Amino acid sequence: MNQILQLRDVRKSFGMLHALDGVSLDVSEKTLTILIGPNGSGKTTLINAVMGYFKPDAGSIEFSGRQIAGLPPHKIYRLGLARTFQIPALFWKLTVLENLMVAEKDHPGESFVKSVVARTWRDEETRTATKASKILELLGLAKVWDVPAVNLSGGQMKLVEIGRALMSDAKMLLLDEPVSGVNPTLAHEIFAKLVRLRDELGVTFLIVEHRLDIALDYVDYVHAMAYGKLVASGPPASVMSDPKVAEAYLGA
Ligand SMILES: Nc1ncnc2c1ncn2[C@@H]1O[C@H](COP(=O)(O)OP(=O)(O)OP(=O)(O)O)[C@@H](O)[C@H]1O
Ligand SMILES: [Mg+2]
Structure with missing residues (x-):
């Protein structure tokens, strides 16, 4: 499968805090990929780095084979990457x-x-x-x-x-908590619609979401973070049974 987004050893610190501590991950084209992890593990920082809201301190970010690390947001948007926010604007x-x-x-x-x-x-x-x-x-x-x-x-x-x-006309959308604060019935409907958009428009989704009870039924692939590092990647069942993931949530 083609990788639409590739991060290699991406780093971003705020003072002494390593919000992204050398993250490498791939997102395959036309998938629903979810990024999980406890509060403060670096998920929103990762989205902000990809969208050009700040320049990573180090590392490479390739979108559709093009290096985008350090490009300003409007250029990244024009290349076909768009986002939504935790609170709708x-x-x-x-x-x-x-x-x-x-x-x-x-x-x-x-x-x-x-x-x-x-x-x-x-x-x-x-x-x-x-x-x-x-x-x-x-x-x-x-x-x-x-x-x-x-x-x-x-x-x-x-x-x-x-x-x-x-x-x-984005080829890839980054969604920050698309179903937070939404009732379970509607939350399932939203994820079903994302599946439809993937299938009918060929859009790739990278989704940050805490409501795993809902999201995991629909996603193709999971990346799990803790303390600014990637701790597990794979299909939902394998990541959710990984002891490192349980440990990340218990430790938080
Ligand atoms: N602009 C900033 N200045 C200083 N620290 C920041 C900044 N943005 C994020 N951080 C810190 O970086 C760490 C990662 O934050 P981030 O928002 O990426 O976490 P998250 O995984 O999205 O958490 P949540 O699930 O609560 O949304 C946290 O410790 C946070 O306090
Ligand atoms: Mg966040």
């Missing part, structure tokens, strides 16, 4: 459809030259709306397309965030 007064439309990577509103050519602008607007509708359909949000984001349920807000990330 939406435009609360805009509708669901509008939230997706404004997330489009090459939205015509960004370009003065394009926006003065009205015909181009209209064509692109139509194309963007068509793409947004398709994504809303896949996410099961078609019925609430005209609802302002502020009126959605917590689970729907998480889905809109994923929809916004997909509008960039």
